[in-house]
Amino acid sequence: MLKFDHVTKVYKGGKKAVSDLNLEFNPGEFIVFIGPSGCGKTTTMKMINRLIEPSSGNIYINGKNIMEKDPVQLRREIGYVIQQIGLFPHMTIQQNISLIPKLLKWPEEKRRARAKELLKLVNMTEDYLDRYPHELSGGQQQRIGVLRALAADQPLILMDEPFGALDPITRDSLQDEFKKLQQTLGKTIVFVTHDMDEALKLADRIVILKDGQLVQVGTPDEILREPANDFVEEFIGKERLLQARPNIQTVEQVMNANPITITEDKSLSEAIQIMKEKRVDSLLVVDGNQVLKGYIDVEIIDQNRKKMVQVADVLETEFFAVEKETLVRDTIRKILKMGMKYVPVVDRHK
Ligand code: ADP
Ligand code: MG
Structure with missing residues (x-):
């Protein structure tokens, strides 16, 4: 479904943000990229989305090099939640959710029906469709952000720290909701976070990055049982490690x-x-x-x-x-x- 082949990104000025990334993911996988701030997560997401180009290497979606796809086609295939970009305050909830369907020229009726359907998925009524973002709670706004990425029903969804700004309780319930949602929708999700709890909870597979380099990739269980090095162990934390393997010596x-x-x-x-x-x-x-x-x-x-x-x-x-x-x-x-x-x-x- 998604493949990185020797992908490297060097920014102007010489900063190597991503270094020789080789990875392959299956359709329907929930993939979480995790790493400390500055390790290249957002850069990786932007490359998948063609917002920036790799300096070398290639990215393939369903076997096809993304550089050979035109941007409209790519939009049909990829939904995106951008880091720290909220809803547009001057647009209604319906308009916010329907941004991409509108760009893709879906008819108004279909856009509204889709927005309604999505609201139901997160237990919000259609009364919200004509409200404005400031009339919603932070948690509700974040839900709408997620729905916006799902609106055009693309098979691949990129989410860059979508729950980063939320209080722990709201975040926790949104994570649960979103995991369930993904299991129903069966989409391939690439999700970015710097929060190990979030990664362990959501991911089918976790990709750990440090300084633009791949450190480890594995299921949450594999990563808990066999952290690749001290960096990963520290990231996971002693308590979680002991919980995960009470009978195994650390x-x-x-x-x-x-x-x-x-x-x-x-x-x-x-x-x-x-x-x-x-x-x-x-x-x-x-x-x-x-x-x-x-x-x-x-x-x-x-x-x-x-x-x-x-x-x-x-x-x-x-x-x-x-x-x-x-x-x-x-x-x-x-x-x-x-x-x-x-x-x-x-x-x-x-
Ligand atoms: P993350 O999302 O993991 O916090 P980023 O992908 O945003 O990390 O950034 C990776 C590295 O690349 C950081 O050192 C950052 O300062 C640098 N970087 C990001 N964007 C640019 C840019 N447009 N120009 C130069 N350096 C950048
Ligand atoms: Mg980032």
């Missing part, structure tokens, strides 16, 4: 476990000994600030191959580039992903 818990000390010369044999005594699955050896080895007792995974294996050789070559703590955390994360239950950190110099 990197935090491992880091806080008491380290075991072994001497410098006999590390491997001592490691084996310690693993036997402590009945642990795996073990990390930290040496000073830079050298670290990971051992896994394969016996636990594979009864037929009774030997110790090193977690990965790459771990050793990358040490000089990163600070010890980050490295240890990343290694623990990798080991936890392999299904290990307990990973003590061993610092030989303690």
Whole structure:
């Protein structure tokens, strides 16, 4: 349905807002782009909508390069809620909802019928059609903003932080409403937020961006269970992580476990000994600030191959580039992903 192929955007002045984005989405998916302010979310949305052009790379909708579509055709395919642009105050609710249908030259009768139908979907009566935005509450205005994107019934809807300005209670109920609505309508939604709760609640798949780069893409469950790195973990927050996996050890818990000390010369044999005594699955050896080895007792995974294996050789070559703590955390994360239950950190110099 929607595909990014090596999409990069460099603004005038040299700011790289989006960097080599490669992604593919299915029809009917609810996709949430999330990342801190300035990470390139709005830029990405504007490129899908052809409000700006990628500096390189291509975007495809239903297999066709959007640069080959004319703008009117694109409008028939994409509905858009712009970040921080409210309703037009001098237009009635009906006129606000019907902006795009009007541009697409739908007859008046059809536009009004559609507006009525949409209001019903969000439990508002048709009495609202001829009112003006200031006669509605903030939450109601936001609903109308969403309906405006749905009005022309396009299969792809882009929404840039549509609930950003709302109080938490109104936002919560609108999220519920909108998720249900999407399930009924079956549209493909690309939704932008910087709020992880909102992303976890709404998304079929979450795309995490940082500094214009793709950090991780996955279902809310995958992201909660296997955050790609510290950045994602911090973004999710400790509480949510613990809630999501009460029986799985977190990197935090491992880091806080008491380290075991072994001497410098006999590390491997001592490691084996310690693993036997402590009945642990795996073990990390930290040496000073830079050298670290990971051992896994394969016996636990594979009864037929009774030997110790090193977690990965790459771990050793990358040490000089990163600070010890980050490295240890990343290694623990990798080991936890392999299904290990307990990973003590061993610092030989303690
Ligand atoms: P987000 O929506 O995630 O907050 P944006 O896509 O709006 O981020 O911006 C990404 C980066 O590109 C930011 O550093 C922003 O300052 C920069 N940027 C956005 N628009 C422009 C522009 N028109 N010209 C130059 N830089 C821009
Ligand atoms: Mg933005």
